[in-house]
Amino acid sequence: MAALYEALIADSVLERDQGVLDAMREKNDGEIKKLDEKIADAEENLGESEVREAHLAKSLFFVRIGDKEKALEQLKVTESKTVAVGQKMDLVFYTLQLAFFYMDYDLISKSIDKAKKGRRLGKEELFEGV
Structure with missing residues (x-):
């Protein structure tokens, strides 16, 4: 800490x-x-x-x-x-957890958008370059 x-x-x-x-x-x-x-x-x-x-x-x-x-x-x-989409989504949620803790609104917004894209399409390619 x-x-x-x-x-x-x-x-x-x-x-x-x-x-x-x-x-x-x-x-x-x-x-x-x-x-x-x-x-x-x-x-x-x-x-x-x-x-x-x-x-x-x-x-x-x-x-x-x-x-x-x-x-x-x-x-x-x-x-x-990481290869699996579910595991990549877990990483997005860990990022969100950190963003909420620090009240980093930009990171919160980016992480939510990334999660929506991953959930909606379920394609690993979505995580490339994001």
């Missing part, structure tokens, strides 16, 4: 406690290292679905800790590893 904590500090909602921030960063870095190892192992030793699941786990970690930019970046990486 270090990214969210820093955003709240910047908005003067909380006062900075460097010890707390350092502890958060250390815990986050440890988890990211584990997730990166899981991704590397999946890419070397496992199949495409395991690689996708490893990337999804990293995406959801960034969503969980409130790191919007890294979450969106990782969700795009996960989307590039």
Whole structure:
């Protein structure tokens, strides 16, 4: 939650406690290292679905800790590893969840439009370049 904590500090909602921030960063870095190892192992030793699941786990970690930019970046990486339309729709909903949390109206609008297109036509091609 270090990214969210820093955003709240910047908005003067909380006062900075460097010890707390350092502890958060250390815990986050440890988890990211584990997730990166899981991704590397999946890419070397496992199949495409395991690689996708490893990337999804990293995406959801960034969503969980409130790191919007890294979450969106990782969700795009996960989307590039995703074939099924239903799984792509799940990624859109994760993006929507993040957009609502941050009240990012532009991202909300884009995600809703993407979800409508995917639901209406159910074609994987719709997600190319969106």
